Amino acid sequence: MTYSILLFDLDDTLLDFGKKETESLTDLFQHYGYTYSDDVLQHYKSVNKQLWTDYENGSIPLDVVLNTRFSATLSRLGQDVDGLEWENRYRDLLGGGTHILIDGAMEVCQRLSVTHRLFVITNGITRTQINRLQLTGLHDYFEAIFDSQRIGHQKPSTAFFDYVRHHIPGFEREKALVIGDSLHTDIKGGLQSGIDTCWFNRTSQLNPPSIPSTYTISNLSELIGICGSGSGSGDY
Structure with a gap:
């Protein structure tokens, strides 16, 4: 053919994407005064994967993925954060720098x-x-x-x-x-x-x-x- x-x-x-994601997440958590550890990473990946799966299956809109993944992750760790603010910061980090x-x-x-x-x-x-x-x-x-x-x-x-x-x-x-x-x-x-x-x-x-x-x-x-x-x- x-x-x-x-x-x-x-x-x-x-x-x-994997390398850029790790770099951006590390910078994001440090910016807000949190230590980015393997434990935090596992919580984030669990939340993020489920949200993206739901989105790809048509169960939720994209905005729900983007606006809640960080607030849901930090909620698991006993913290209350502005998910949209974190997302906007992360988006800037992910889209910039070296790829x-x-x-x-x-x-x-x-x-x-x-x-x-x-x-x-x-x-x-x-x-x-x-x-x-x-x-x-x-x-x-x-x-x-x-x-x-x-x-x-x-x-x-x-x-x-x-x-x-x-x-x-x-x-x-x-x-x-x-x-x-x-x-x-x-x-x-x-x-x-x-x-x-x-x-x-x-x-x-x-x-x-x-x-x-x-x-x-x-x-x-x-x-x-x-x-x-x-x-x-x-x-x-």
Whole structure:
């Protein structure tokens, strides 16, 4: 199959979100006079993961995730804080400073942008994601950025992917490829929308039979072969 439209997830596909998240959370807690420890991290990750899962399942709006995750985390620790104030500070920290690219991201985007049309599809926040792409130098390789905050729907919903399809001129399903690290948002979303998928499995996870991917890669450089002349299905 020859692809002409590539739909890239952003966090942990092109940008190393984990490292930036840890740095931003540490600075955030220190700013408000709290010690950021492994115990605090586990409380935050537990609260944040559940809220994002509820959001991706369509159970709660994005504002609930953003405005309550810090107040809920600190509440577990016996503290009462302004969740919105903390979120705004965190958003500034997350969107600024230095961002680390996943190995091969710059080279792959540079090369593929010459022969393909590249787009970002993300469940992240509009302002934050645009800032991060600009700061890393990736922004100009993409025709457009589709984010759940502006669309009003999130991956893996078909409504999100329908919006993307209808807002890319000349979009053809059979010539598009979804590329991402999340089976439950990127790969499931592509599967439900009839679009081929490439699972970026850089941490050697097991792929459940319920969410098959057209291709599986462990390094972004493998995309060159798939997008240039790849064919068939299964692991690449």
